[in-house]
Amino acid sequence: MIIVLTGIDGSGKSTAAHALVNSVAAHGGKAVLLNNHAGRRTMSVLSAKTGIRLPKRLAEALETTFRVWNVLVSHLRASRFEGLVVMDRHLYCQLALRTTKGLPRGRFLPWLLKALPAPDAVVHFDIHPGEAHRRIMARGTDDETLEDLIAFRDAYQQLPEYQDFVKVDATLPPAELARQLEQLIVKGQQLPAPPAGA
Numbered sequence: 577m578i579i580v581l582t583g584i585d586g587s588g589k590s591t592a593a594h595a596l597v598n599s600v601a602a603h604g605g606k607a608v609l610l611n612n613h614a615g616r617r618t619m620s621v622l623s624a625k626t627g628i629r630l631p632k633r634l635a636e637a638l639e640t641t642f643r644v645w646n647v648l649v650s651h652l653r654a655s656r657f658e659g660l661v662v663m664d665r666h667l668y669c670q671l672a673l674r675t676t677k678g679l680p681r682g683r684f685l686p687w688l689l690k691a692l693p694a695p696d697a698v699v700h701f702d703i704h705p706g707e708a709h710r711r712i713m714a715r716g717t718d719d720e721t722l723e724d725l726i727a728f729r730d731a732y733q734q735l736p737e738y739q740d741f742v743k744v745d746a747t748l749p750p751a752e753l754a755r756q757l758e759q760l761i762v763k764g765q766q767l768p769a770p771p772a773g774a
């Protein structure tokens with residue numbers, strides 16, 4: 577079973593993904609967490625340190641390359657794993673990021689989404705950008721502006737796939753969020769159909 581977690585930075589995907597995998601393992605189940613990051617945090621830290629800002633298109637092309645590579649490796653690993661696979665981020669995130677940069681979806685990412693095995697569910701962590709921004713500032717490892725987070729949230733909501741995402745309230749206490757995610761897995765058969773073309 578493959579569960580994909582999406583949502584703007586600071587929405588709590590990584591925290592929930594770790595909690596979910598640990599909880600399944602604690603109950604004797606098999607679960608693995610696969611991270612489909614695009615190197616954005618590393619690039620933003622490098623950019624802040626060096627003062628070098630890559631042109632928008634080049635930065636996006638690099639992110640897409642990292643993202644696609646990680647997604648492909650994750651699906652390869654998932655195909656060899658018997659148990660719950662939790663993917664932290666996926667190609668949907670890149671499609672939303674492209675929108676924030678005024679770029680079209682293009683053909684490649686939608687094609688790849690269709691070609692890859694469909695996740696059993698894409699869970700979207702819904703959060704007010706202001707709260708996500710507060711968390712990112714407290715995390716202190718990277719930097720996102722409130723404006724970028726608002727644009728990212730709006731871009732997710734514009735995705736044609738968004739209507740099929742399973743939305744969860746990301747401001748719930750982590751234990752309650754974990755409980756909801758575990759319920760989703762237990763009731764796997766009752767999950768809504770995966771996003772079209774995913």
Ligand SMILES: Cc1cn([C@H]2C[C@H](O)[C@@H](COP(=O)(O)OP(=O)(O)O)O2)c(=O)[nH]c1=O
Binds near residue numbers: 587588590591712
């Ligand atoms: C889930 C959660 C996370 N946090 C913190 C932990 C992290 O430092 C930060 C962001 O969480 P994180 O899980 O890293 O979010 P994402 O993977 O979506 O970027 O917020 C809270 O303060 N409260 C919460 O309820």
